[in-house]
Amino acid sequence: MKRPTIADIARRAGVSKGAVSYALNGQPGVSEATRQRIVAIAQEIGFNPNSAARALSGASARAVGLTLSRPARILSIEPFFMGLISGFEAELAARSYALTLQVVATPEQEVEVYRRWWGERRIDGVIVTDLRENDVRIPVLQQLQLPAVVIGGPGDTGKIAQVWSDDAGAITETVRYLVALGHRRIARVSGLPGLLHTQTRTRAFNDVCASLGLNEALTVPSDYTGEEGGRATRRLLIGADRPTAIIYDNDVMAVAGLAVAQEMGLAVPGDLSIVAWDDSPLCSLVHPPLTALSRDIAEYGAHAARELLAAIDGKQVSNVEAGTAHLTPRGSTAPPR
Amino acid sequence: MKRPTIADIARRAGVSKGAVSYALNGQPGVSEATRQRIVAIAQEIGFNPNSAARALSGASARAVGLTLSRPARILSIEPFFMGLISGFEAELAARSYALTLQVVATPEQEVEVYRRWWGERRIDGVIVTDLRENDVRIPVLQQLQLPAVVIGGPGDTGKIAQVWSDDAGAITETVRYLVALGHRRIARVSGLPGLLHTQTRTRAFNDVCASLGLNEALTVPSDYTGEEGGRATRRLLIGADRPTAIIYDNDVMAVAGLAVAQEMGLAVPGDLSIVAWDDSPLCSLVHPPLTALSRDIAEYGAHAARELLAAIDGKQVSNVEAGTAHLTPRGSTAPPR
DNA sequence: CTCCACAACTTACCCGGTTCAGTAAGTCGT
DNA sequence: ACGACTTACTGAACCGGGTAAGTTGTGGAG
CATH class of the missing domain: 1.10.260.40 (lambda repressor-like DNA-binding domains)
Structure with a gap:
């Protein structure tokens, strides 16, 4: 036809x-x-x-790009990205922009994808997730002058817009809450240590623990997978001075941690309190339901989309804070026995 | 620049x-x-x-489209789609096709998106998921002559290629296994009853239960959410003749079912055996880990991508079976007490 | 020595929109 | 009644690749 x-x-x-x-x-x-x-x-x-004809004369492709840089086995279960995509996409669809997706294995490959997309004029801008220290992607984006919004700061991104949430404030609130319940030995299982927001959280965690006089603020680095999260939990719980509360950097690791505690015969929350960062339906699904740091990830994505569209329209935008995660207490936290 | x-x-x-x-x-x-x-x-x-210039003369956009037709709160937690996207995308990237994504609310909206994408020449083909009876999308795809591959059959799609997995075989194997363990009262919490593969499963479930002499083969329809899955479980477990085993149409509902059983003081697997359909990391994450019907969803997606690319190249393809899910026994199934 | 075949290009037009520079007709003021 | 201005268009160039048709230049066969 x-x-x-x-x-x-x-x-x-x-x-x-x-x-x-x-x-x-x-x-x-x-x-x-x-x-x-x-x-x-x-x-x-x-x-x-015909969008091609339009793009050819008008210069705008009416599409934006997103790369997913986690291995498939994490992507499939980690609710964060899908939540982000949903919110992101809702905002784009409303202004009839298309979303182009690619799964990448390394930051280098990701950079290559950006170069190709931009060179081919497939996209008008990109969303960059998982900001790292001295991130190799930032200079490339600046050199290409490719409109972009970075999620996962705050960090140094020059003139590239950022959207982030106040992780330091959230973890401070959480630790204060656990201390108020009577906990003195609080540990944390973190996400990938190379990511900037992981470092922000770790620093804030150490600071608040020090200021409250908790002598040890142990953070065990992990990688967001349930497997690693479970292993890290086991390592924390076999010691003599085992923590009475653990904060996890995502919900998947928290659920895995819960299973490990149960398997070791520890009662949750009686022997161990658990807090998950990011409150997906997963947290209310398990027994006991997990106390979680809730934030509206879809809205976070929508926010990023709005900033990106503004950047594409040539508006100079800069660091925007998208709100603080707030604590949603459920059955997995209680005073220690 | x-x-x-x-x-x-x-x-x-x-x-x-x-x-x-x-x-x-x-x-x-x-x-x-x-x-x-x-x-x-x-x-x-x-x-x-410049991909626009190329598309304009050459006619191929080197991109394919995928719509996601579940509400955001399901998408974020349901591992199936992300797994599908991963496999799908890997195959596309290898042949440097881009993947364009859009979240839609209804089949009508989905059809509109197809019309627009095709009219704008944004894409060369689409993957269609969740095939229904008398699906409104099929005649539109045929009318537009838009290359497509349908996932979720088998069903009547005319000349449009299909990829499906042998759900009937998988559920038959599962029921036989549970009966061999000694179960006589087996129930099932299904996915959306409008979907063709749900109907296939229900029919096969009824057939195998009848052939094995189980008098009641109760299927409670649900919607893949943990919330609904939990509610359905509660309804099944409050009766006098409560089932000793439940099969769930996805992993999220199975995990919710497990939590409900534990909350009601039932031991899993002692008082209740649980089987999940689709084996995501979620199933090994909970305690006890769930017996699951495993299939390689990424490979399923890759398969669909290959078929779609073949259809775009004008090769006449038809119904392809992508393999049967196989039972992976874990801690959630055992002989009933 | 001529003619032909072929390689190695160039030229020119196509795809389908956008946009700028005309142009013809109508309207208005004085 | 005439120029100034506006309205409602038309025609053509342009975006950046793809490609059919035309143009050289060279070597080899006859």
Whole structure:
């Protein structure tokens, strides 16, 4: 089936291609009567402007890119990215931007994808997640002048816009809460230590523990997988001075930690309190339901999308804080026995 | 930064645009020496062909589309789609096709997205998930002659290729296994009853239960969410003749079911055996780990991608079975007390 | 020595929108 | 009644690749 073009509409309306273009784009240069006639014809034959032709003359691809840089086995279970995509995509769809996705294995490969996308003019901008220290992607984005928004700061990204949530504030609140319950030995199982927001959390965790006079603030680095999270938990719980509360950097590790505690015969929350960072349905699904640091990840994604669209429109934007995660107490936290 | 075009390369190499195009596409018409010189220049200045210009002349967008038709709160936790996307995308990236994603709320909206994508020439084909009876999407795809692959059959899709897994075989194996353990009262919490593969499973479940002489084969319809899955479980467990084993149509509902059983003071697997369909890391994460029907979802997605690319290349393809899920026994199944 | 075949290009047009520079007709003020 | 201005268009160039058709230049066969 031949897909209709503006030339087809022009022929049927008895006007030139240019007139059709003006009419359909709401530009001045055609009478209201002609415009309505053209719009009616376009509707009738189911016309959609060829995005390639548009991109070729207009320069905007009306698409943005997102790379996912976790191995498949984490992506499939980690609710964070899907939540992010949902919110992100809702905002894009409303302004009829398409979302292009690619799974990558390394930051180098990710950079290559950005170069190719931008060179091919497939996209108008990208969302960058998992900001690292001295991130190799930042100079490339600056060099390409590719509009971008970075999630996972705050950090040094020059003129590239950032969206982040106040992780330091959230972890401070959590530790204060656990201490108020009577906990003195609090440990933490973190996400990938190379990520900037992991470092922010670790620093804030150490600071608040020191200020509250807790002598040991142990953070065990992990990688967001349930497997590693479980292993880290086991390591924490076999010692003599085992912690009475553990904070996990994501929900998957927290659920794995819960299973390890149960398998070791420890009661949750009686012997061990558990707090999960990011409150997906997963947290309410297990028994006991997990106390979690909730934030609206979809809204976080939507926020990032809005910033990116603003950056694409050439508006100079900079660091935006998207809100603090707040503690949602459930059955997995209680005073220690 | 101005992005380089073939005209830039042509100028630097002292040849015409046409020669550059031939050289870069491996077409005959240029000498080997010239080709190498041109390729070297392209490499040096970081040339990437403008995909819009290519699509405009060549007709292929080198992109495929996927719509996600579940509400955000399910998408974020349901590991199936992310697994599918991972496998799918790996195959596409290898042939440098891009993946375009959109979240939709209804089949009607989904159809609209297909129309737009195809009309705009944004994509060369689509993957369609969640096949239903008399699916409204099928006639539209046929009318548009939009290359497509359907996941979630088998069903009547005319000339549109299908990829499905042998759900009937898998559920038959599972029921036989539970009966061999000694179970006589087996129930099932299903996914959305409108989906064709749910109906396939229900029919096969009824058939095998009848053939094994189990008088009641109760299937409670649900919607893949943990919430609903938990509610369905509670309804099943409050009766006098409560089942001793429950099969869940996805892992999220199975985990929720486990929590409900534990909350009601039932031992798993002592008082209740649980089987999950689709074996994500989630199943090994909880305590006890769940017996699951494993299948390689990423490979399933890769399979679908291969079929779609074949369909785009104009090869006539038809129903392909992508393998049967096999039972992976873990701690959640045992003989009933 | 001529003619032909072929390699190695160049030229020119195509794809389907956008946009700018005309142009013809109508309107208005004086 | 005439120039100034506006309205409603048309025609053509342009974006950046792909490609059919045309143009050289060279070597070899006859």
